Amino acid sequence: MQKILSIEGIKLRGYPIFPILLLVNVFFYVVVAMNFSKWVTIPDQQDFNVDGFGLFNPGFILETLSFLAGIFKYFSVIVLLLYVALDFRYKMHRRQVMEGMSRLESFSGKWMTTAIFVVFHIALIYFLSVVLLTHTNVVLERVNREFWYYPLLWGIEFLVLFSLGFLLVQLTRKSGLSVVLLLLYAFIVEPILGLSIKSLKPFLPISSSRNLVTFPLQDNVQVLLNIEEFIGNFPLQAFLVSLISIAVFVGVSWRLFVKSDL
Numbered sequence: 001m002q003k004i005l006s007i008e009g010i011k012l013r014g015y016p017i018f019p020i021l022l023l024v025n026v027f028f029y030v031v032v033a034m035n036f037s038k039w040v041t042i043p044d045q046q047d048f049n050v051d052g053f054g055l056f057n058p059g060f061i062l063e064t065l066s067f068l069a070g071i072f073k074y075f076s077v078i079v080l081l082l083y084v085a086l087d088f089r090y091k092m093h094r095r096q097v098m099e100g101m102s103r104l105e106s107f108s109g110k111w112m113t114t115a116i117f118v119v120f121h122i123a124l125i126y127f128l129s130v131v132l133l134t135h136t137n138v139v140l141e142r143v144n145r146e147f148w149y150y151p152l153l154w155g156i157e158f159l160v161l162f163s164l165g166f167l168l169v170q171l172t173r174k175s176g177l178s179v180v181l182l183l184l185y186a187f188i189v190e191p192i193l194g195l196s197i198k199s200l201k202p203f204l205p206i207s208s209s210r211n212l213v214t215f216p217l218q219d220n221v222q223v224l225l226n227i228e229e230f231i232g233n234f235p236l237q238a239f240l241v242s243l244i245s246i247a248v249f250v251g252v253s254w255r256l257f258v259k260s261d262l
Contacts, residue, residue, distance in 0.1 A: 001112070004101075004105050004108060004109045004112060005109075005112060007096070007109060008109045008110070008112065008113050011083075011086075011087075011092075012083075012113070015083055015086070017079055017082070017083075018079065018083060021075075021076060021079045022120075024075075025072070025076065025121065025124075026124070028068075028072055029065070029069075029124055029125070029128055061128075061129045061132050062125065062126075062129050062147040062148065062150045062151060063147050063150045063213065063214070065125045065128060065129060065151070066125060066150040066151050066153065066154040066213045067213050067214070067215060069121060069125065069151075069154050070154055070157050070158075070210070070213050073154075073157065073158050073161060074161070074183075074186075076117070076158070077158070077161050077162050077165055077182075078165075078179050080110075080113075080114055080117065080162060080165075081162070081165045081166070081168075081169055081175065081178060081179055081182070082175045082179070083110070083113075084110050084165075084166060084169050085169050085173070085174065085175030085178065086175075087110070088169065088173045089173075089175070093106045093107075093257075094261075103257065103258060107253075107254060107257050110166070111250075114159075114162055118155045118158055118159065119155075121151075121154070121155070121158075122151045122152060122154070122155050125151040125154070126151055149234070150213055153212040153213050153235070153239070154212070154213055156209065156212060156239070156242050156243065156246070157209040157210070157212050157213060157242065159246050160205050160206065160208075160209040160242050160245050160246055160249075161182070161186070161206065161209065163245070163246045163249035163250050163253070164182060164185070164205060164206075164245075164249050165178060165179070165182045166249065166250075166253055167249045167252055167253045167256075168181050168182055170253045170256045170257060170260075171256070185206070186206050190204050190205075190206050190207060191207075194207055202237060202238075202241070203241055205241070205242065205245035205249075208237070208238040208241035208242050208245070209238070209242045209245070211235055211238035212235055212238050212239060212242060214235075
């Protein structure tokens with residue numbers, strides 16, 4: 001594992017857009033955090049009530065950050081897919097196998113890089129949430145306890161999109177074409193399928209992943225209307241469909257990788 005990560009690290013040093021991606025993402029979260037600080041500071045408030053109602057309600061910091069990260073995920077996925085496509089363009093997988101690396105090690109390198117990127121994002125969301133809640137001077141035990149898993153759901157949402165894009169890169173071996181196909185599917189093909197066959201929509205990968213982290217204002221209303229019914233409302237179906245989608249995309253990608261001549 002250490003060998004694989006060291007090789008990927010060397011490659012990333014020759015891919016300057018990756019650290020730029022990290023900086024852009026950190027900047028994005030800092031800007032959002034500054035807006036939270038502006039909107040949710042409620043002096044001397046000790047319990048959750050409607051005074052903080054809105055998109056930047058301190059009771060929904062985890063959900064709001066995760067939701068906004070979900071909107072931003074397309075930029076991150078595209079950058080990572082361009083990085084993945086470089087190995088096919090310059091025959092890096094073939095070179096690695098010829099130098100003694102197994103196909104599994106060569107295949108898993110990009111996934112390890114992506115996993116580190118996702119973990120970094122999740123940790124950043126949790127860190128900013130703790131900082132913001134500390135500075136809002138608000139006690140929100142019940143609501144925040146029920147939203148602890150939203151950054152993890154964002155990670156699954158990200159991996160659904162990335163795993164589909166990874167499969168498209170395997171099929172096309174072209175960075176630009178794979179990105180175009182991914183965006184066409186996400187914004188045109190799948191929405192048309194969902195509208196044409198409504199019973200199919202809950203089982204489509206992108207649609208299901210989007211249901212993992214809902215729009216924060218929607219949950220504000222649901223909690224305020226009936227918090228008892230809302231608490232524990234985990235998106236189980238979307239979660240399972242997303243996990244199955246990731247498994248299928250990765251499995252097919254691995255099968256293609258094993259059968260290809262690299």
